[in-house]
Amino acid sequence: MNTTLASGIEYLPQSRRRLLVAVAMAGYPVAVAVLAGLKHTSLNRWLILALFLLLLLPAVATLAIGYRYARGRIDGRRARLDERDLALRQQAYALSHRVLTIILIAATAITEIYLTSGNTLQLDANTFWPAAVWVIVYLPALPSLMLAWIETDQPTDA
């Protein structure tokens, strides 16, 4: 990766990082919801696909930025993690667990309300794949995103 770009990501202020994390977290569910909504319209299928990919792009970009920001501090690729890195990693994992718990409880509650309202839920590729992709993409990315969320602004070089 370009050094300037990498350095730019490293020194992103916390407020901007939090905005990027929010986009990364919301991007995929929003894109899937839009896709589900447009499927039942008479819109051209290629146009729907293009719109879906366009909506997906910010999520993919911000996920990549979140992963880059962690700089190997989550997956242990960085050769030497000092005590602050280790403490931060612990906090990031703990926050990931809390966020995941909230998401799972919310998803279960929504499904429960939906089903008890007389609706039926059909488990097919249309419902399974979006959930599976979320798990495959977000579960590994969540600690990096949480690290980007919690770390305070980098001190300027001196």
Added chain:
Amino acid sequence: MPDSQRRVHNRLAVLRAERGLSRRQLADKLGINYQTIGYIERGDYNPSLELALTIADLFRLPIEAIFSLKPMAPLSEEIFRDPPATAR
């Protein structure tokens, strides 16, 4: 630093400047990442006891001269506050 954690004040920036050390140079001597020095100086990260003792050892100062739970007075003020008693 978590909100529940009490801030530890320090004189690291002053001591580092006094010895003409950059953050990177000090970090290399301590075996930590240079950003961590900045976070400690800014009070955003409280070092472990082990790291605090290593820093004190490196500067050849007692730990309480570098770290304190109370805001620290300027070093010059502290030096001239209690003049040493003259020997009789």
